[in-house]
Amino acid sequence: MYKLIDGKVMSSTMRWIIAQGVNGYKDKYKRDVGLVVVMVGDNPASAIYVRNKIKACEEVGIKSYSYHLPEETEQAQLENLINDLAVDNNVDGILVQLPLPKHIDAENVLKLIPAKKDVDGFSSENVGKLCLGEEGIVACTPNGIMKMLEHYGIETAGKRAVVVGRSNIVGKPMAMLLLNADATVTVCHSKTKNLKEECLNADILVAAIGKPKYITEDMVKQGAVVIDVGMNRDENGKLCGDVDFEKVKDKCSYITPVPGGVGPMTITMLMYNTLQAAVNGEKF
Numbered sequence: 001m002y003k004l005i006d007g008k009v010m011s012s013t014m015r016w017i018i019a020q021g022v023n024g025y026k027d028k029y030k031r032d033v034g035l036v037v038v039m040v041g042d043n044p045a046s047a048i049y050v051r052n053k054i055k056a057c058e059e060v061g062i063k064s065y066s067y068h069l070p071e072e073t074e075q076a077q078l079e080n081l082i083n084d085l086a087v088d089n090n091v092d093g094i095l096v097q098l099p100l101p102k103h104i105d106a107e108n109v110l111k112l113i114p115a116k117k118d119v120d121g122f123s124s125e126n127v128g129k130l131c132l133g134e135e136g137i138v139a140c141t142p143n144g145i146m147k148m149l150e151h152y153g154i155e156t157a158g159k160r161a162v163v164v165g166r167s168n169i170v171g172k173p174m175a176m177l178l179l180n181a182d183a184t185v186t187v188c189h190s191k192t193k194n195l196k197e198e199c200l201n202a203d204i205l206v207a208a209i210g211k212p213k214y215i216t217e218d219m220v221k222q223g224a225v226v227i228d229v230g231m232n233r234d235e236n237g238k239l240c241g242d243v244d245f246e247k248v249k250d251k252c253s254y255i256t257p258v259p260g261g262v263g264p265m266t267i268t269m270l271m272y273n274t275l276q277a278a279v280n281g282e283k284f
């Protein structure tokens, strides 16, 4: 019988703990913990993500500042804003909601966020620290997954982990975290030959592909831990993951549902990273 990894329950417990940390920080340093969320344009999905992030800030006591700029904002205007925020002492974390409009070079914008305020963990400095096993800010989604594995007592050392997907925000940092936790890691992608064979080797299988129900029961080893990062719509417009949950679940020891698995933890880890950025700011 499989066990469900409940991201909702874990997330609400973690938010309570983070709220205690934020209160303690405010008492000690007599200042707020501040997160800025910058959004450009009117992408409806981005608007929902931004709203949820602001709501999470309220829940844990982080002061949020939101900048919603028009679609036609120019590169220089956006860069000027980020440069101002980079030196603003009220701001501990800066988050630029992606995707940005096509005429904006996102890479050049993100580069302006100082590593210590990079609460998404995307900067080359933070990614480099992750690769070297040094303390830094780690991308929210994979970091949340590691917290889930720890919380459910799922051993990683010596296990075979297969990560399907190699994006900079999920697949690559996920693989590095699992490697740092002593798993033997394989990373698969769209050019991988025999994906099914690779997946069948996995004690821990992480799917971060972006294709509805792509991982089917014949790709999963009996007793595997399956982590589904995907957020897709099925043929009926219903939210679903990259894993065919109904068919795969009975082969698993643990599995994350969609919704209610990895998703809720991602925003919680953003709160965690923002508090970490504020605390680090007092140290250096």
Ligand code: NAP
Pocket: 141, 164, 165, 166, 167, 168, 169, 170, 171, 188, 189, 190, 191, 192, 195, 208, 209, 210, 211, 229, 230, 231, 232, 262, 263, 264, 266
């Ligand atoms: P992405 O940047 O599009 O990357 C997808 C990865 O999957 C790529 O590395 C791609 O390989 C690989 N891939 C595509 N088709 C494949 C196939 N047929 N076989 C094997 N690998 C294949 O996506 P992402 O940003 O990592 O996101 C992945 C999914 O997670 C999406 O559904 C996204 O919405 C979701 N997501 C959820 C959260 C959350 O909080 N729950 C957070 C972030 C993302 P190539 O590199 O070769 O193209």
